Structures are given as structure tokens and as C-alpha cells.
Amino acid sequence: MQWNDLIAWIEEEKLGAVRANEPMADHTSWRIGGPAKVMVWPEDTAACSQLLGHCKTTGIPVAVLGYGTNLLVADEGIDALVINTREMNWILWQDHQVRAGAGASLAVLAGQAARRGLQGLAFSIGIPGSVGGAVLMNAGAYNGMISDVVSQVVVLDLNGGQQVLSKEDIHYGYRVSDLKKNHWFVAEALLTLQPGDREALEKEMNDCLKARKEKQPLELPNGGSVFKNPAGEGAGRFIDRAGLKGLRIGDAQVSLKHANFIVNLGHATAKDTYTLIRTVQQRIQQQYGISLEPEVVFWGLKE
Ligand SMILES: Cc1cc2nc3c(=O)[nH]c(=O)nc-3n(C[C@H](O)[C@H](O)[C@H](O)COP(=O)(O)OP(=O)(O)OC[C@H]3O[C@@H](n4cnc5c(N)ncnc54)[C@H](O)[C@@H]3O)c2cc1C
The missing domain is CATH 3.30.465.10 (Uridine Diphospho-n-acetylenolpyruvylglucosamine Reductase; domain 3)
Known part of the structure; x- marks a missing residue:
């Protein structure tokens, strides 16, 4: 009900196009992610200000979406108003x-x-x-x-x-x-x-x-560099040296082309991808004593 009220309010205030249960997979470069409860496309800063103020007052969670190129969203989706900035492209x-x-x-x-x-x-x-x-x-x-x-x-x-x-x-x-x-x-x-x-x-x-x-697996859906580079060396070098290129969970695979990329071979889920990220982190920790910090942002998954 809260979400229907929110949509009605956004439409009444003319704050941008709005949709319920919008699949996040359509808005991420990994092509992964369940539905956002509500997504809105505001066209200016004033509309965003109103949206944020309203959500703060009513206790509705908010998430901001750019082009989704550094984002892993849970398969269950996200219970929030997602503000999509695509229309603010002047x-x-x-x-x-x-x-x-x-x-x-x-x-x-x-x-x-x-x-x-x-x-x-x-x-x-x-x-x-x-x-x-x-x-x-x-x-x-x-x-x-x-x-x-x-x-x-x-x-x-x-x-x-x-x-x-x-x-x-x-x-x-x-x-x-x-x-x-x-x-x-x-x-x-x-x-x-x-x-x-x-x-x-x-x-x-x-x-x-x-x-x-x-160098990069641009032919397959991916989320860019998964890990930040630890001081002095590329994260991909460690992953490559540890023999993890090609490691696969479901349809999520450590890229054969660039070890710091995880590609979606077709039907990868957020769970597959997240488990693969954690596996790589554990293996690098065990082998080199280095803790790789994710560069990608997680929505609905524990960081
Ligand atoms: C093939 C490929 C290559 C890449 N190469 C590079 C590279 O060389 N260097 C690099 O740094 N990155 C790289 N990236 C990652 C990514 O493109 C960058 O991090 C980019 O800056 C993320 O922008 P976005 O709009 O896609 O953000 P999103 O993925 O939509 O969001 C990322 C985070 O930013 C937040 N956010 C987005 N917009 C706003 C806003 N207006 N206000 C507040 N928060 C916001 C989101 O809430 C989220 O937390 C690459 C990604 C891919 C897929």
C-alpha cells in the first residue's frame, strides 16, 4: 500500500515517469538483479530534492541509480524507491x-x-x-x-x-x-x-x-573491475597468479580475458556472482594474505 501511495504522490506532484516492480537486470551492465519496488526518472534537481525529502519524512528507503555499471543487485530485488538519473543528462x-x-x-x-x-x-x-x-x-x-x-x-x-x-x-x-x-x-x-x-x-x-x-571482456555482460587494486599491484594479477581465471559458479565466471572481471555467461544470478566474489576473496587471502576489497557496490547483498 505504501508503494501505491508513493506512486500516486509522484504522479500527482509530476516528479517524473514512475514504474512499479521495475527489473533491475534491465538497468545494470551485469544484466542481473530483481525488481525495484518503485523506480522514478526525475528530470531536475528540484524533483530529486522533493523525492528525497518525502522519503525521509515517510521513512521510505531510497537508492540512487546511475548507469548501473558498478552494481550488483540481489535476485530478490530492492525494497526501495530507486531514483534513476538517466533523464538528468544535460x-x-x-x-x-x-x-x-x-x-x-x-x-x-x-x-x-x-x-x-x-x-x-x-x-x-x-x-x-x-x-x-x-x-x-x-x-x-x-x-x-x-x-x-x-x-x-x-x-x-x-x-x-x-x-x-x-x-x-x-x-x-x-x-x-x-x-x-x-x-x-x-x-x-x-x-x-x-x-x-x-x-x-x-x-x-x-x-x-x-x-x-x-584486454577487457566487453563482449559479455560484466560489472567492470570487481576489486580495488591493493597497493602496488593490480587485483587481476593476484587472481590470475592464483589460477582463478575461468573459475565458475553457475553462469558467473572469472573472465578468461581479465581476471578482475566477472562475466555473466547468460543466466548468472546475483547469488552465483556474489558467491564467486567471496570465493575469490578467500582464495587470495589464503594464498597471499591479501584482503581484496570490492570496488563494485552491492544492493541487497552483504558487503
Ligand atoms: C566494462 C566496464 C569498464 C569499466 N571501467 C572502469 C574504469 O576504468 N574505471 C572506473 O573507475 N570504473 C570503471 N567501471 C565501473 C563504472 O563504470 C564506474 O564506477 C562508474 O563511475 C559508475 O557509474 P554508474 O553511473 O554506472 O554508477 P552506478 O553503477 O549506477 O552506481 C554506482 C554507485 O554510485 C551511486 N550513484 C550513482 N549515481 C549517483 C548519484 N547521482 N548520486 C549519488 N550516488 C550515485 C549508486 O548508488 C551506487 O552506489 C567500468 C565498468 C564497466 C562495466
């Missing part, structure tokens, strides 16, 4: 700065920057996430990180209250940020880029995409 350029909504594509932004001869985002061309997810997770690759170019982030707290944070307020580290720690909703970000050479940037991006295609 991008506004001004000289060498760009302001983008949470739901803008990082890869689209990187392409636009290169065409404008602006550097600072080329590293992100193959990262399939949203600006909001990238800013929260401090997405990075090839020695670049989104925090290198973030100048300002507009966030909402759990009550829906808006704040404008500077990079210094966020305390970025390797795949961590205070945004994540404080469960803030990232509504928009201002990025500052530097003048660069368009041709060189386009070449750098093409090389990067080619390298990813060669």
Missing part, C-alpha cells in the same frame, strides 16, 4: 568548463571535450558510467581520475537539502569520496579542463578504446 559548455547533470554520460562528455580541444577527460572514454556515478566513485583509469577535473559538485543531502561543494570539501581518494561516505545525492558537477590538441586527444582516446577491447 551538458552545458562554457569556455574550458563544463557543467553536467548527474545522468550525463561520462564517455559522451569525454568525446565532446576532445572535439573542443580540451584535455583532462580522455582517460574516461571507455568508462561506461554516468557523471554522478563517476563523481561519487572517483572513477579513473590510465593515471587519470575524475577528481583531477572536478571543481564543484551540487549535492542533495538525505533531507533533500541542497549544498554546493568544492573539490576540497569532498576529500577524494582512490575510488573513495566524502560524497559516498555521507550518502549524498550528486545532482550536477562542474568540471574544469585545460587547452589541449584535438588530434592528439582523439588519438589517445582511440588507443584507449582499442586497449580496453583487447
Whole structure:
């Protein structure tokens, strides 16, 4: 009943398209996950603020979804209002700065920057996430990180209250940020880029995409790097050396191409995938005494 009331309220307030029992498997790159009780697609920050405020007052759990490219959702789904940021995908350029909504594509932004001869985002061309997810997770690759170019982030707290944070307020580290720690909703970000050479940037991006295609199992559904790299070495190297490439539980398999990826061979469940993640962690702990920390985020599964 609570969920029907919520849907009726969202429709009445015109806060975005809304659906009940939306399969999360349709919204994650792993193609895994049971239904979200309610999913809403707000179009602006004001609508998000209203949604968060209402859920706080009524005690309804909320979860924020970007492009679902770093997310493992339980087979039972999630009893929450899932705020899908896809419609908040505006991008506004001004000289060498760009302001983008949470739901803008990082890869689209990187392409636009290169065409404008602006550097600072080329590293992100193959990262399939949203600006909001990238800013929260401090997405990075090839020695670049989104925090290198973030100048300002507009966030909402759990009550829906808006704040404008500077990079210094966020305390970025390797795949961590205070945004994540404080469960803030990232509504928009201002990025500052530097003048660069368009041709060189386009070449750098093409090389990067080619390298990813060669090294990563992009032909199968996956959730990106499963584990953070322990200091000094790639998590994939340990997994490979331990002989775990190809290890399979149900249809979840440690990729034969890149050991830090787990691929869905067709009908992998969250349970299969999660059990495989735990198995890999245990084997690496036993063999090397190293505790691998997941980079992927779990919804409805114990971290
Ligand atoms: C093939 C592949 C390659 C990848 N390569 C890389 C890589 O090189 N480097 C890298 O860093 N990552 C990589 N990733 C992982 C992923 O793309 C990034 O972590 C990305 O930043 C996640 O963004 P998303 O929009 O998909 O977030 P989601 O997966 O939707 O969400 C991830 C987390 O962020 C939260 N979140 C999302 N949007 C918001 C928001 N607006 N406000 C608050 N919280 C939010 C969610 O609640 C969740 O906790 C890769 C993934 C894949 C599938």
C-alpha cells in the first residue's frame, strides 16, 4: 500500500515517469538483479530534492541509480524507491568548463571535450558510467581520475537539502569520496579542463578504446573491475597468479580475458556472482594474505 501511495504522490506532484516492480537486470551492465519496488526518472534537481525529502519524512528507503555499471543487485530485488538519473543528462559548455547533470554520460562528455580541444577527460572514454556515478566513485583509469577535473559538485543531502561543494570539501581518494561516505545525492558537477590538441586527444582516446577491447571482456555482460587494486599491484594479477581465471559458479565466471572481471555467461544470478566474489576473496587471502576489497557496490547483498 505504501508503494501505491508513493506512486500516486509522484504522479500527482509530476516528479517524473514512475514504474512499479521495475527489473533491475534491465538497468545494470551485469544484466542481473530483481525488481525495484518503485523506480522514478526525475528530470531536475528540484524533483530529486522533493523525492528525497518525502522519503525521509515517510521513512521510505531510497537508492540512487546511475548507469548501473558498478552494481550488483540481489535476485530478490530492492525494497526501495530507486531514483534513476538517466533523464538528468544535460551538458552545458562554457569556455574550458563544463557543467553536467548527474545522468550525463561520462564517455559522451569525454568525446565532446576532445572535439573542443580540451584535455583532462580522455582517460574516461571507455568508462561506461554516468557523471554522478563517476563523481561519487572517483572513477579513473590510465593515471587519470575524475577528481583531477572536478571543481564543484551540487549535492542533495538525505533531507533533500541542497549544498554546493568544492573539490576540497569532498576529500577524494582512490575510488573513495566524502560524497559516498555521507550518502549524498550528486545532482550536477562542474568540471574544469585545460587547452589541449584535438588530434592528439582523439588519438589517445582511440588507443584507449582499442586497449580496453583487447584486454577487457566487453563482449559479455560484466560489472567492470570487481576489486580495488591493493597497493602496488593490480587485483587481476593476484587472481590470475592464483589460477582463478575461468573459475565458475553457475553462469558467473572469472573472465578468461581479465581476471578482475566477472562475466555473466547468460543466466548468472546475483547469488552465483556474489558467491564467486567471496570465493575469490578467500582464495587470495589464503594464498597471499591479501584482503581484496570490492570496488563494485552491492544492493541487497552483504558487503
Ligand atoms: C566494462 C566496464 C569498464 C569499466 N571501467 C572502469 C574504469 O576504468 N574505471 C572506473 O573507475 N570504473 C570503471 N567501471 C565501473 C563504472 O563504470 C564506474 O564506477 C562508474 O563511475 C559508475 O557509474 P554508474 O553511473 O554506472 O554508477 P552506478 O553503477 O549506477 O552506481 C554506482 C554507485 O554510485 C551511486 N550513484 C550513482 N549515481 C549517483 C548519484 N547521482 N548520486 C549519488 N550516488 C550515485 C549508486 O548508488 C551506487 O552506489 C567500468 C565498468 C564497466 C562495466
